[in-house]
Amino acid sequence: MRNMPQNTHNLEEITIPQSILFHPDLSPRERILCGVMKELAKGEEWIEATNTELASMIGVDPQIVSNSIAKLRDLGLITVKFALTEKTGVKFRQYDKGSRKVSPFRRIYLNY
Numbered sequence: 001m002r003n004m005p006q007n008t009h010n011l012e013e014i015t016i017p018q019s020i021l022f023h024p025d026l027s028p029r030e031r032i033l034c035g036v037m038k039e040l041a042k043g044e045e046w047i048e049a050t051n052t053e054l055a056s057m058i059g060v061d062p063q064i065v066s067n068s069i070a071k072l073r074d075l076g077l078i079t080v081k082f083a084l085t086e087k088t089g090v091k092f093r094q095y096d097k098g099s100r101k102v103s104p105f106r107r108i109y110l111n112y
Contacts, residue, residue: 011057014039019112025075030068032058034077037110046109069108079109 014035021031036057040047051062051069058065072078083105 011036011039017112020077023075023077025071029058029060029064030071033065033068034072034110034112037078037108038112041110046107048105048107050106077110077112079111081107081109083107 014032015038016031016035017038020026020034023031026034033054036054037047037049040049051065055062055065069078069080073080
């Protein structure tokens with residue numbers, strides 16, 4: 001039996017922007033993920049959510065979310081940054097393709 005999506009963030013509805021809804025390279029699942037991330041952002045330009053959290057919201061395995069995040073990043077629809085702890089506080093560094101993440105603290109910036 002598949003995991004049923006959990007509405008742990010009280011998402012009443014999601015809005016999928018036209019640029020995402022009609023994007024020729026996105027699957028229906030990726031479009032839904034974009035809508036969920038847009039709703040989580042609540043008007044901000046970024047969200048902090050793990051693959052596991054996002055996966056539970058749309059009822060898929062976290063690896064599927066990971067693959068979708070990578071695809072959205074490669075298409076330029078999102079920017080992923082990881083936290084670096086420094087003496088002056090927490091700074092976020094952009095993810096470089098092929099490098100390892102430097103921290104479990106991740107921000108996903110929405111470019112749509």
